[in-house]
Amino acid sequence: MAKDVKSQLTSLLQQALERVAAEAGATPIYLERPRDPTHGDYATNLAMQLAKLLKKNPRDIAMQLVSAIPASVLLQKAEVAGAGFINFTLAPHAKLQAVRAVLVEGENYGRSTQGGWQKVQIEFVSANPTGPLHVGHGRGAAYGASLANLLTFAGWDVTREYYVNDAGRQMDILGLSTWLRYLEQCGVAIPFLPNAYQGDYVRDMAAQMRVAHGDKLVRPATQVLAGTPGLPEAERSDDEAKRQRDQHLDALIANAKALLGADWAYVHHHALSEQLADCRNDLEEFGVDFDVWFSEKALFDTGLVARCVDLLEKKGHLYVQNGARWFRSTTFGDEKDRVVQRENGLYTYFASDIAYHLNKFERGFDKVINIWGADHHGYIARVNGAITALDLDASRLQVALVQFAVLYRNGQKASMSTRSGEFVTLRELRKEVGNDACRFFYALRKSDQHLDFDLDLAKSQSNENPVYYIQYAHARICSVLNQWAGDLASLAEADLGVLDNPRELAIASKLAEFREVIDNAARELAPHLIAFYLKDLAGEFHAWYNAERMLVDDPQLRDARIALAAAVRQTLRNGLAILGVSYPESM
RNA sequence: GUCGCGGUAGCUCAACUGGAUAGAGCACCGGCCUUCUAAGCCGGGGGUUACGGGUUCGAUUCCUGUCCGCGACACCA
Numbered sequence: 096m097a098k099d100v101k102s103q104l105t106s107l108l109q110q111a112l113e114r115v116a117a118e119a120g121a122t123p124i125y126l127e128r129p130r131d132p133t134h135g136d137y138a139t140n141l142a143m144q145l146a147k148l149l150k151k152n153p154r155d156i157a158m159q160l161v162s163a164i165p166a167s168v169l170l171q172k173a174e175v176a177g178a179g180f181i182n183f184t185l186a187p188h189a190k191l192q193a194v195r196a197v198l199v200e201g202e203n204y205g206r207s208t209q210g211g212w213q214k215v216q217i218e219f220v221s222a223n224p225t226g227p228l229h230v231g232h233g234r235g236a237a238y239g240a241s242l243a244n245l246l247t248f249a250g251w252d253v254t255r256e257y258y259v260n261d262a263g264r265q266m267d268i269l270g271l272s273t274w275l276r277y278l279e280q281c282g283v284a285i286p287f288l289p290n291a292y293q294g295d296y297v298r299d300m301a302a303q304m305r306v307a308h309g310d311k312l313v314r315p316a317t318q319v320l321a322g323t324p325g326l327p328e329a330e331r332s333d334d335e336a337k338r339q340r341d342q343h344l345d346a347l348i349a350n351a352k353a354l355l356g357a358d359w360a361y362v363h364h365h366a367l368s369e370q371l372a373d374c375r376n377d378l379e380e381f382g383v384d385f386d387v388w389f390s391e392k393a394l395f396d397t398g399l400v401a402r403c404v405d406l407l408e409k410k411g412h413l414y415v416q417n418g419a420r421w422f423r424s425t426t427f428g429d430e431k432d433r434v435v436q437r438e439n440g441l442y443t444y445f446a447s448d449i450a451y452h453l454n455k456f457e458r459g460f461d462k463v464i465n466i467w468g469a470d471h472h473g474y475i476a477r478v479n480g481a482i483t484a485l486d487l488d489a490s491r492l493q494v495a496l497v498q499f500a501v502l503y504r505n506g507q508k509a510s511m512s513t514r515s516g517e518f519v520t521l522r523e524l525r526k527e528v529g530n531d532a533c534r535f536f537y538a539l540r541k542s543d544q545h546l547d548f549d550l551d552l553a554k555s556q557s558n559e560n561p562v563y564y565i566q567y568a569h570a571r572i573c574s575v576l577n578q579w580a581g582d583l584a585s586l587a588e589a590d591l592g593v594l595d596n597p598r599e600l601a602i603a604s605k606l607a608e609f610r611e612v613i614d615n616a617a618r619e620l621a622p623h624l625i626a627f628y629l630k631d632l633a634g635e636f637h638a639w640y641n642a643e644r645m646l647v648d649d650p651q652l653r654d655a656r657i658a659l660a661a662a663v664r665q666t667l668r669n670g671l672a673i674l675g676v677s678y679p680e681s682m
Numbered sequence: 683g684u685c686g687c688g689g690u691a692g693c694u695c696a697a698c699u700g701g702a703u704a705g706a707g708c709a710c711c712g713g714c715c716u717u718c719u720a721a722g723c724c725g726g727g728g729g730u731u732a733c734g735g736g737u738u739c740g741a742u743u744c745c746u747g748u749c750c751g752c753g754a755c756a757c758c759a
């Protein structure tokens with residue numbers, strides 16, 4: 096496959112650079128696409144970059160570069176403009192090269208070798224399996240899935256991973272919540288806790304346990320509540336009341352474990368597996384798949400957490416204070432030291448996370464990407480510190496923060512607390528807005544920026560969602576191709592030279608840009624760039640569609656236009672596939 | 683208080699290593715369906731890029747100060 100036009104152009108400039116100023120031959124050459132079409136198809140600021148180095152007027156350098164550029168059939172003209180830009184106008188046939196490339200390469204058009212088939216792990220979603228996924232998780236899921244597709248397309252060997260927090264207190268609370276609902280359904284009156292999980296799904300799980308085991312798991316209220324401090328008044332929200340509620344909750348968990356014995360493991364496991372299955376099903380329906388579901392509990396069971404802490408101890412990065420064991424993360428730029436083992440002997444979440452990252456690196460990934468909610472940003476320094484402390488290369492870890500989607504309902508911020516049970520679930524959103532609009536809507540914003548998700552608007556305007564604009568372009572092309580009813584495979588041989596109107600050449604040029612967008616998006620971990628690109632491409636297609644007829648009498652012109660349309664369709668498909676959005680043939 | 687993200691048209695957002703006259707969609711106004719899908723197209727109005735200073739050939743972009751919004755700052759996960 097011949098090199099694309101942009102790289103050919105870059106190499107022409109490189110030759111000119113070496114003729115004009117060999118000593119500056121290593122200056123990176125950037126070609127950009129000018130906003131203003133009168134500035135040609137590509138432009139470079141190379142002369143301005145050289146100006147300081149060569150101590151010469153940028154326009155003079157630009158002139159010299161232009162005259163030093165080897166003759167090429169690709170170029171219609173190269174001229175100096177503005178403060179020292181060099182603007183390139185491509186010959187029409189050079190622009191049309193991309194159309195043939197799309198038709199020949201098909202679903203592989205746009206793939207690049209950027210990643211060099213290095214192994215990259217992307218860990219995302221990783222929500223606690225304590226209830227349904229909500230709209231905030233949905234954003235991380237959409238981002239991670241699209242990014243994984245994108246990096247695969249850009250030549251990386253991608254592993255998609257979900258870290259299951261199945262070891263902590265939150266899981267105990269879920270188990271307890273389920274058991275309390277079960278007791279309630281069996282007629283044992285115990286006041287339900289404000290800080291337990293409230294959702295209906297907890298009642299459902301309790302009902303399932305009752306069906307499976309009858310009253311076998313029932314214990315008397317007096318025993319369940321034995322030794323608990325009781326609850327403060329419901330309206331109190333001060334720290335003291337909060338502490339008392341937590342103590343009450345923990346006492347109940349301890350009682351549950353003691354009273355149920357081996358059955359506690361069943362309750363715990365039942366709740367976990369139900370929630371995890373629900374979560375997996377939800378994600379699958381959303382087009383989000385994982386290669387690995389990694390258990391936090393396994394890190395404890397295999398002793399890796401303990402080994403990890405020992406390792407840090409041996410390397411002298413730990414100390415004991417107030418009965419707890421601390422990691423001296425300030426050595427590595429963190430603002431304060433962090434506890435890895437609590438006074439009560441239990442490891443913190445941070446400890447297992449260090450072990451998890453050690454495990455990731457030991458699995459031999461060249462690059463590890465963590466997609467975290469933006470609320471975890473304070474966490475980056477300590478994890479990087481721990482990795483460095485273990486003599487691993489922290490630069491191989493990249494953390495992509497996803498800002499929360501802030502929900503608005505009836506013009507008011509909607510609660511996102513899983514515990515309150517008043518959240519909007521991802522499933523509800525998908526059902527009302529549709530998977531395609533959902534995936535695309537999430538992809539329309541840079542991941543590290545706030546997303547105001549107005550539910551009413553998203554629902555009421557679903558017909559105006561830009562995803563339909565793109566899908567509509569695709570459907571229109573399908574319709575024309577059906578009516579043409581020719582042999583698609585023959586289009587790659589069509590004589591495109593008759594495509595000479597500006598809209599057609601602009602579209603061809605836009606198709607070439609797809610490669611650049613893929614590379615750029617992969618480098619920036621920014622799949623949203625693809626969404627913007629697709630909007631542009633669809634827009635140019637719609638304008639052309641309204642201005643010109645494809646099924647004209649002249650067979651040569653007709654086939655050339657059909658070929659162009661087919662190339663647009665293919666490129667739309669390739670882009671939409673990365674975003675996990677479908678491309679219906681009719682709408 | 684410290685840290686992170688942000689402040690661009692009435693609203694939601696773009697603007698590629700710092701580039702040339704800051705662009706789209708929605709909303710508003712006016713046009714286009716006897717011809718391949720009107721979920722479309724064409725045209726119009728709408729801006730001191732929050733504010734001050736700095737860096738330079740050039741700043742929405744980088745630095746700095748102020749103001750405003752959101753979030754994070756646990757021996758929680």
